[in-house]
Amino acid sequence: MYGSEPQLLLVEKDQSYGNLMKGYFQALHFNVVMVLSCDEAIRACNTERFDFCIIEVNLPDGNGLSLVTHLREHNPSFPIIIVSELTSQSDVLNGLRSGADEYIKKPFDSEELTLRVYALLRLAYPVQRNSNDCETFDIGSYKFDVIHQVLKRPGFQDKRLTAKESELLRQLALHMNNVLPREYALKMVWEEFSSYNSRSMDVYITKLRKLLRDDPNVEILNVRGKGFKLVV
Numbered sequence: 001m002y003g004s005e006p007q008l009l010l011v012e013k014d015q016s017y018g019n020l021m022k023g024y025f026q027a028l029h030f031n032v033v034m035v036l037s038c039d040e041a042i043r044a045c046n047t048e049r050f051d052f053c054i055i056e057v058n059l060p061d062g063n064g065l066s067l068v069t070h071l072r073e074h075n076p077s078f079p080i081i082i083v084s085e086l087t088s089q090s091d092v093l094n095g096l097r098s099g100a101d102e103y104i105k106k107p108f109d110s111e112e113l114t115l116r117v118y119a120l121l122r123l124a125y126p127v128q129r130n131s132n133d134c135e136t137f138d139i140g141s142y143k144f145d146v147i148h149q150v151l152k153r154p155g156f157q158d159k160r161l162t163a164k165e166s167e168l169l170r171q172l173a174l175h176m177n178n179v180l181p182r183e184y185a186l187k188m189v190w191e192e193f194s195s196y197n198s199r200s201m202d203v204y205i206t207k208l209r210k211l212l213r214d215d216p217n218v219e220i221l222n223v224r225g226k227g228f229k230l231v232v
Contacts, residue, residue, distance in 0.1 A: 005179075006051040006121060010034040011041045011067065013059050021054070024110060029181045029226055037061045042070065052079035052120060054113075057095060058086055065098040072099030079120035083108060118187060137173040140218035140232050146170050151211055159211050164189055168204050172220065172230035182227040 008030045012018030015036060022032045033048065035041045038061050041053075053071060057064030068080055080102075082095045087105040095103040102116050135146040143152045149166040151159040161169065167189045172180055182198070190197040205220060205228060212218045221229045 005029050005031050005181075007049065008032045009041065009044055009048075009050040009053040011038075011053065011055040011059070011064065012036065013056055028114065028183045029179075038064060038067045041067055045071065045074070050078075051125065052081070052117065054081045054083055054117075055100075057082055057084050065094060068095070068098040068100050077124050079117075079124045081113070081116060081120070083113065115187065118184065137170070137176075139173060139176070139212070139230070140215040142212065142215060142218065144169060144173060153214065156214060161211070165204055165207060165211075168201070169208055172208070172228060176230050176232060179223050179229050180227045185227060 008025055010018060010022055010025075010032055012021065012034060013036055018034050018036070022034050025032050033044055033050070035044055036059075038059050041055075044050075055064050055068060057068065059067070064082075068082065071078055071080060080100045082100045082103045083106060084091065084095070084103070085106045086095075092103045092105075101120055104113060104116065137144040137146070141153050144150075145152065146166060149161045149163065151161060151169075168185065171185055171188050174180075182201070186197055186201060190201065209220050212220070217232065219231045221231055223229050
């Protein structure tokens with residue numbers, strides 16, 4: 001599944017704390033369903049399809065480790081992160097043994113959690129590319145060679161890209177005709193959120209538009225409040 005707006009199941013017994021996490025991920029353009037117990041989580045999974053799950057295992061209707069095991073049995077590749085106030089070494093080991101991919105202790109750093117979420121999503125749902133060569137993309141009349149950072153078009157001189165131009169174009173190409181969320185691009189290319197990096201990315205988007213302007217069928221659109229879309 002996993003597109004530009006991943007589906008997150010958030011299992012958190014503390015509603016106030018859960019609402020903070022829900023708002024944080026919604027700001028990153030995730031679709032979030034929050035539940036407060038094991039039973040609610042199982043019912044949600046029976047009616048909706050999720051891309052990954054974040055679980056606090058110390059739940060009011062039982063040990064959430066059984067929920068982790070249940071989810072893992074029904075979907076071996078489903079990414080699961082435990083975020084818990086239970087922080088002893090045995091708690092961590094039991095959480096990982098139950099089938100969780102990551103165990104993050106509360107309190108946690110939101111940026112670290114975000115990076116771990118995206119890393120698990122990339123592993124679980126590799127993005128299908130538009131060429132049999134996984135390091136080459138067809139973008140309209142252009143061919144983008146990722147390894148050599150070159151943009152080619154028949155009858156035109158090859159255009160060599162900088163490392164950041166190349167990685168940003170690769171992310172756009174991976175999401176071709178879909179929204180590339182701004183926050184995701186910042187994490188993947190600049191590795192951190194900041195107003196400076198956000199402005200820098202806008203400059204690079206302008207540079208990529210100039211590189212692609214010879215083909216009128218190729219366009220990089222601003223999607224207000226979300227990010228960018230490479231339209232071909």
